[in-house]
Amino acid sequence: MLEGIPMKYILIVSTFMFFSGVCGFIIRRNLITLLMSVELILNAVNINFLVFNRYLFSDKLQGHFFALIVVAVAAAEAAVAIALIINIYRRFTNINVEDVSEMKY
Amino acid sequence: MTGIFNYSAIILLLPLFVFAFTGLFGSRFKPGFSGILGTTGLGIITFLSYLIAYRYFFAQGPVDGIFPKLIPYNILWLHFTDKLSIHMGILLDPISVMMLVVITTVSFMVHLYSIGYMQGESGYVRYYAFLSLFTFSMLGLVLATNIFQMYVFWELVGVSSYLLIGFYYNKASAVAAAKKAFIVTRFADLGFLIGILILSYYTGTFDFNLITGSDQSIFAGGASVTFMGISVFTWAALLIFMGGAGKSAMFPLHIWLPDAMEGPTPVSALIHAATMVVAGVYLVARLFPFYTTQAPDVLEVIAYVGGFTSLFAAVIACTQFDIKRVLAYSTLSQIGYMMLALGVSGYGHHEGLGFMASMFHLFNHAMFKALLFLGAGSIIHAVHSNSMQDMGGLRKYMPITHITFLIACLTIAGMPFLSAFFSKDEILVAAYMHHKLLFGVEYLVAGITAFYMFRLYFNIFWNNDRQYHHEPHESPAVMTIPLVVLAFGSVFAGYLPFSRMVTSDSMPFDTHMNLGIAIPSVLIGLAGIGIAMMMYFRKTMIPDTLIKNLGALYRWTYHKFYVDEIYLFITKKIIFRYISAPVAWFDRHIVDGLMNGIAWTIAAVSQRIRGLQTGQVQEYGFVFVVSAVGLVLLFIWFLV
Numbered sequence: 173m174l175e176g177i178p179m180k181y182i183l184i185v186s187t188f189m190f191f192s193g194v195c196g197f198i199i200r201r202n203l204i205t206l207l208m209s210v211e212l213i214l215n216a217v218n219i220n221f222l223v224f225n226r227y228l229f230s231d232k233l234q235g236h237f238f239a240l241i242v243v244a245v246a247a248a249e250a251a252v253a254i255a256l257i258i259n260i261y262r263r264f265t266n267i268n269v270e271d272v273s274e275m276k277y
Numbered sequence: 278m279t280g281i282f283n284y285s286a287i288i289l290l291l292p293l294f295v296f297a298f299t300g301l302f303g304s305r306f307k308p309g310f311s312g313i314l315g316t317t318g319l320g321i322i323t324f325l326s327y328l329i330a331y332r333y334f335f336a337q338g339p340v341d342g343i344f345p346k347l348i349p350y351n352i353l354w355l356h357f358t359d360k361l362s363i364h365m366g367i368l369l370d371p372i373s374v375m376m377l378v379v380i381t382t383v384s385f386m387v388h389l390y391s392i393g394y395m396q397g398e399s400g401y402v403r404y405y406a407f408l409s410l411f412t413f414s415m416l417g418l419v420l421a422t423n424i425f426q427m428y429v430f431w432e433l434v435g436v437s438s439y440l441l442i443g444f445y446y447n448k449a450s451a452v453a454a455a456k457k458a459f460i461v462t463r464f465a466d467l468g469f470l471i472g473i474l475i476l477s478y479y480t481g482t483f484d485f486n487l488i489t490g491s492d493q494s495i496f497a498g499g500a501s502v503t504f505m506g507i508s509v510f511t512w513a514a515l516l517i518f519m520g521g522a523g524k525s526a527m528f529p530l531h532i533w534l535p536d537a538m539e540g541p542t543p544v545s546a547l548i549h550a551a552t553m554v555v556a557g558v559y560l561v562a563r564l565f566p567f568y569t570t571q572a573p574d575v576l577e578v579i580a581y582v583g584g585f586t587s588l589f590a591a592v593i594a595c596t597q598f599d600i601k602r603v604l605a606y607s608t609l610s611q612i613g614y615m616m617l618a619l620g621v622s623g624y625g626h627h628e629g630l631g632f633m634a635s636m637f638h639l640f641n642h643a644m645f646k647a648l649l650f651l652g653a654g655s656i657i658h659a660v661h662s663n664s665m666q667d668m669g670g671l672r673k674y675m676p677i678t679h680i681t682f683l684i685a686c687l688t689i690a691g692m693p694f695l696s697a698f699f700s701k702d703e704i705l706v707a708a709y710m711h712h713k714l715l716f717g718v719e720y721l722v723a724g725i726t727a728f729y730m731f732r733l734y735f736n737i738f739w740n741n742d743r744q745y746h747h748e749p750h751e752s753p754a755v756m757t758i759p760l761v762v763l764a765f766g767s768v769f770a771g772y773l774p775f776s777r778m779v780t781s782d783s784m785p786f787d788t789h790m791n792l793g794i795a796i797p798s799v800l801i802g803l804a805g806i807g808i809a810m811m812m813y814f815r816k817t818m819i820p821d822t823l824i825k826n827l828g829a830l831y832r833w834t835y836h837k838f839y840v841d842e843i844y845l846f847i848t849k850k851i852i853f854r855y856i857s858a859p860v861a862w863f864d865r866h867i868v869d870g871l872m873n874g875i876a877w878t879i880a881a882v883s884q885r886i887r888g889l890q891t892g893q894v895q896e897y898g899f900v901f902v903v904s905a906v907g908l909v910l911l912f913i914w915f916l917v
Contacts (some may be wrong), residue, residue, distance in 0.1 A: 206894070211655065274892060
């Protein structure tokens with residue numbers, strides 16, 4: 173199914189995804205959007221894992237399993253992050269990332 | 278390979294479609310719609326599987342004296358590497374075609390029957406969705422081309438059984454029974470999974486065709502490997518049988534089946550009598566060549582487990598009052614018969630008589646046991662009670678139920694010219710050739726079976742003519758038609774030339790009635806019926822005096838030999854107290870303590886240095902990205 177597509181196109185997609193994620197993380201102010209950007213970054217990395225595994229080492233499985241681990245970690249991270257965001261919202265009644273700088277104390 | 282066999286995919290996919298459709302959109306229509314949709318779908322696939330069975334066994338017949346293994350579909354489902362890939366497909370061979378007929382027939386009858394039985398229940402749509410899910414998973418299980426596919430459907434069957442046992446989810450006992458069934462079978466499936474992994478690790482394949490094929494070279498890799506003095510293939514066979522024993526409720530994993538009777542009665546007929554509980558028998562039959570060549574010792578174990586379970590369950594059945602529980606123990610006992618027949622069987626031709634007898638009995642048992650359960654459902658529907666102490670004299674009110682129930686009772690008691698007479702005779706002959714002790718046990722069980730079935734029959738339909746508050750009435754036609762159809766099945770199924778269709782090596786052979794074994798077994802059955810008649814035909818004092826005289830023995834049996842209590846003792850008093858509690862303490866104090874200690878230290882340190890930070894997450898992110906890019910550039914600069 174995938175063999176018809178040259179590897180570089182998939183890498184272009186993942187690179188694009190990665191940098192959209194990075195830009196989103198730095199530019200946006202909404203905490204939920206930040207979380208989504210992080211997911212974009214993680215999934216860009218996942219695509220790379222799978223593509224390199226598939227095209228370069230198709231007799232091995234490490235890439236697949238690494239991607240699975242990343243998915244699991246991402247799910248855990250999202251759960252924790254959303255719990256944090258809900259608590260921040262309760263405390264500050266907004267989720268603008270610039271307004272929560274006193275978290276360090 | 279062409280023609281009708283390609284339609285086997287429809288048989289598998291139609292129930293899945295019906296499940297998805299009923300589950301998602303069923304509640305938008307009138308409740309009756311989902312019942313009619315499910316029944317129509319089942320009707321279509323029943324018709325298709327009859328066509329396939331006719332084509333396979335009669336029109337096409339054996340090729341070069343052997344029934345061929347057909348694989349109309351085998352799709353690559355998960356491809357990891359060239360060595361590790363999992364297929365999903367459809368395998369047609371004598372036993373799977375036979376199971377197709379059994380499953381679709383009983384499932385169709387149960388669908389039809391449930392239209393009447395479940396009328397007005399609040400979960401009507403849900404019920405039909407789950408029935409379709411079950412039918413789909415059971416068909417997938419028997420049609421599996423490889424052991425992994427079978428395992429996937431095996432678990433699906435377990436889930437649908439769980440959902441249907443717990444159908445009345447606001448009844449605490451039903452929820453507990455569903456949980457128990459799931460946990461016990463899941464525990465057994467753990468063994469099954471380990472067995473699969475061992476087997477396929479050493480053979481390098483999941484495929485049934487290779488595992489059970491004539492080419493023995495795939496076993497060379499693990500032939501000399503042993504674990505605890507036993508060869509790995511024996512371990513694999515034993516662990517796979519453990520899965521089968523869990524699903525088929527063999528002693529000591531039988532405890533879930535009697536409790537599973539909390540589900541609606543048609544469900545008990547379909548899942549816990551005719552189809553799912555024989556999955557274990559089917560599993561052993563499917564891997565039978567593997568058992569005979571690589572692990573004959575395990576077959577011996579299977580024979581003993583089957584023989585013991587059949588006796589054990591038959592004895593308990595004599596003391597129970599809940600009619601569904603009596604039937605449940607009777608199911609256990611009959612499955613014990615089938616397991617025993619497999620265990621005493623050899624491979625190929627007349628040696629494989631036990632295999633053929635086991636499949637034959639499976640086929641007949643599905644018919645008459647489904648009939649018994651549906652009859653019991655009809656009675657419960659009329660009397661609104663499960664206990665035979667609330668019944669009596671029902672023959673006047675429910676003539677059709679009465680006649681069909683009597684036919685089923687005569688069949689299970691092994692009376693001549695009814696279906697089970699033939700299959701039981703084959704099993705007894707096979708047992709006789711192999712092992713005299715087990716043969717004797719089966720003679721005894723035949724008598725006990727006749728006794729407890731007719732105890733049930735006389736207590737329900739004769740005994741004292743009690744006055745009912747609401748006069749019981751015969752069930753509607755939609756419920757009695759399945760009874761009549763199944764009654765025909767249980768009378769005439771025995772005349773199928775089974776040994777020419779389903780054999781261990783797919784080669785037809787001829788069997789003959791062995792009168793020397795058949796006549797005593799009929800006499801023993803008649804004796805059982807006679808004793809039951811003496812005790813229960815009219816209200817007598819014999820049962821009560823017997824109970825008084827037997828005392829402790831009766832109490833012991835009545836409480837099912839306290840197996841449930843032993844399980845509770847082992848789990849609650851030993852495992853929870855001496856393993857779980859210390860582990861929990863370790864987790865709470867040592868592991869959590871370590872983590873909390875680290876967190877506390879870091880908090881103390883960061884208290885001092887946090888003033889250096891701005892607190893703006895994005896600043897950190899920006900610095901991080903810029904430095905990462907800078908580092909990359911630096912590396913490129915130096916290295917290229």
